[in-house]
Amino acid sequence: xxxxHNPDYILEIGSLGKRFGDKTVFxxxxxxxxxxxxxxxIGPSGTGKSTFLRCINQLETPDSGNMWVAGQYIEAGMHLSxxxxxxxxxxxxxxxxxxxxxxxxxxxxNVVFPQQKVLSRSAEESRDKAMDxxxxxxxxxxxxxxxxQLSGGQQQRVAIARALALEPKIMLFDExxxxxxxxxxxxxxxxxxxxxxxxxxxLVVTHEMAFARDVGDxxxxxxxxxxxxxxxxxxxxxxxxxxxxxxxxxxxxGR
Numbered sequence: 001x002x003x004x005h006n007p008d009y010i011l012e013i014g015s016l017g018k019r020f021g022d023k024t025v026f027x028x029x030x031x032x033x034x035x036x037x038x039x040x041x042i043g044p045s046g047t048g049k050s051t052f053l054r055c056i057n058q059l060e061t062p063d064s065g066n067m068w069v070a071g072q073y074i075e076a077g078m079h080l081s082x083x084x085x086x087x088x089x090x091x092x093x094x095x096x097x098x099x100x101x102x103x104x105x106x107x108x109x110n111v112v113f114p115q116q117k118v119l120s121r122s123a124e125e126s127r128d129k130a131m132d133x134x135x136x137x138x139x140x141x142x143x144x145x146x147x148x149q150l151s152g153g154q155q156q157r158v159a160i161a162r163a164l165a166l167e168p169k170i171m172l173f174d175e176x177x178x179x180x181x182x183x184x185x186x187x188x189x190x191x192x193x194x195x196x197x198x199x200x201x202x203l204v205v206t207h208e209m210a211f212a213r214d215v216g217d218x219x220x221x222x223x224x225x226x227x228x229x230x231x232x233x234x235x236x237x238x239x240x241x242x243x244x245x246x247x248x249x250x251x252x253x254g255r
Contacts (some may be wrong), residue, residue, distance in 0.1 A: 001015050001065065002067065009068075011032065011033040011070070012031075012067060015028050015064060015065040015075070016030070017029070017062060020064050025051050025225075026052060026226050027064065031220065031227070037201055038215055039219075040173060040206070040218070040233065041206070042212055042248075043223045043228070047223045049174075049206060050097075056092065058068060059094075061077065069092060070169045072084070072087060091168055092169070093163030094171070095163055095172070096159070097174055097175045102161070103148060104146075107143050107147070108130055108134070111133060111134060111165050112126040125193075129165055130161070131143065137160060139158060139161070153184035157187075170202070173201045173203070176188055183196060185208070193215055203230050209253060212233055221240075223245070237249060
């Protein structure tokens with residue numbers, strides 16, 4: 001458990017656990033992330049990586065443990081609502097595997113709406129911010145299109161712009177390239193690399209081992225109901241200490 005907040009870390013997680021019915025997804029997960037750090041999370045499918053991210057931003061409620069998220073305290077069983085939930089949504093942006101755009105809204109409206117809803121920004125300010133972000137992800141010319149008129153890679157770029165529009169302190173990425181073909185996925189990874197260079201704090205669940213090794217400052221390997229090992233990405237990928245990690249890396253790296 002995290003006894004008290006350490007301001008050296010933007011995210012502190014203590015002994016977090018999550019169950020679905022009688023199935024324990026993970027237990028006793030503890031992690032610290034500094035501001036500006038990129039933390040890559042890897043591991044076999046079904047080990048709770050996505051659920052772990054969803055617990056951080058309260059899309060799932062943890063069953064045990066506690067955490068400090070950008071200065072906000074959350075503990076097991078706590079259901080945030082009202083201003084507390086708005087504060088968390090402002091501080092923690094999330095990009096999903098499946099884009100999750102509003103299909104009845106234009107690209108521009110998808111990026112404008114959360115600003116007005118969460119930040120109470122004016123229509124003009126929200127639009128200016130949205131167009132600036134759409135320009136940065138290369139989609140300013142598709143502002144009036146509907147999501148169904150875009151490719152998967154374009155939809156994911158809109159999703160990133162939408163999350164960034166709230167100016168979060170932490171960005172969570174849940175397998176952002178898994179639904180995309182490899183070439184399109186590289187475009188998304190390049191946007192994420194630029195975000196990392198800008199100093200954005202990021203937690204990235206990924207099977208992109210090159211990204212995890214080259215861009216990540218910190219590597220977490222999840223498996224067997226918790227964290228198998230964590231630390232320097234190059235060290236873990238070159239010389240993993242756990243046999244379970246070695247088996248996983250052999251499977252994904254082919255060696």
